Amino acid sequence: AQSVTQLGSHVSVSEGALVLLRCNYSSSVPPYLFWYVQYPNQGLQLLLKYTSAATLVKGINGFEAEFKKSETSFHLTKPSAHMSDAAEYFCAVSLALPGSARQLTFGSGTQLTVLP
Amino acid sequence: GAVVSQHPSWVICKSGTSVKIECRSLDFQATTMFWYRQFPKQSLMLMATSNEGSKATYEQGVEKDKFLINHASLTLSTLTVTSAHPEDSSFYICSAMSRRSGTYNEQFFGPGTRLTVL
Numbered sequence: 001a002q003s004v005t006q007l008g009s010h011v012s013v014s015e016g017a018l019v020l021l022r023c024n025y026s027s028s029v030p031p032y033l034f035w036y037v038q039y040p041n042q043g044l045q046l047l048l049k050y051t052s053a054a055t056l057v058k059g060i061n062g063f064e065a066e067f068k069k070s071e072t073s074f075h076l077t078k079p080s081a082h083m084s085d086a087a088e089y090f091c092a093v094s095l096a097l098p099g100s101a102r103q104l105t106f107g108s109g110t111q112l113t114v115l116p
Numbered sequence: 117g118a119v120v121s122q123h124p125s126w127v128i129c130k131s132g133t134s135v136k137i138e139c140r141s142l143d144f145q146a147t148t149m150f151w152y153r154q155f156p157k158q159s160l161m162l163m164a165t166s167n168e169g170s171k172a173t174y175e176q177g178v179e180k181d182k183f184l185i186n187h188a189s190l191t192l193s194t195l196t197v198t199s200a201h202p203e204d205s206s207f208y209i210c211s212a213m214s215r216r217s218g219t220y221n222e223q224f225f226g227p228g229t230r231l232t233v234l
Contacts, residue, residue, distance in 0.1 A: 034222075036225075041207075041228065041230065042227055042228060043120075043122075043209050043225040043226050043227040043228045044160075044209070044211075044225040045225070046222065046224075049222065090159060090160070103150070103162060103165065104150075104162070104211075104223060105162075106159045106160045107159065108158070108159045109158070109159050111157075
């Protein structure tokens with residue numbers, strides 16, 4: 001079984017400041033990890049994914065995340081926040097098992113507010 | 117590429133009626149589609165997994181007679197909420213997995229359907 005914990009349901013940063021959204025996972029086998037962004041009344045857009053290659057993953061819109069096995073973490077960062085980054089962010093995990101059900105387990109989400 | 121659409125984007129219906137939501141993969145074939153439900157300010161909860169040509173697999177606690185899922189082709193899955201009640205009001209999101217996804221388990225999400233039952 002796998003699970004995801006996102007610390008902080010709400011995060012506020014000033015425009016231009018560092019964005020750090022925390023995600024810790026639990027998985028009995030090597031995981032695949034994802035970060036998604038959701039704007040109001042819209043579906044989810046993939047920001048980036050970790051699939052057992054490079055531990056530092058770069059995504060769209062200047063976001064990146066680092067897979068740290070020792071800490072079971074996959075925190076999302078962006079050096080400089082933009083007003084358009086305000087949205088809900090979800091961390092998700094799936095099992096890296098060939099032929100698995102490929103289901104995603106989502107964290108509870110973090111609402112990012114960017115202050116002018 | 118990898119675009120998923122949903123129709124309708126929002127629907128209001130009376131209690132007791134049935135509502136059908138369509139999920140289409142527009143530019144790829146989706147062997148597997150997923151249906152999620154999202155309550156306000158909450159995360160996505162997987163309702164069911166559907167594979168083309170076979171019966172859907174429902175998550176524990178999801179009534180399969182109430183939430184009928186049909187995956188009739190490699191580009192279309194439908195979710196029918198039967199005898200809808202106000203507690204069924206929610207945001208329903210589908211996702212599709214492309215054959216090209218390989219082992220990365222990447223799902224492509226639709227824009228969601230807002231269901232309001234009066």
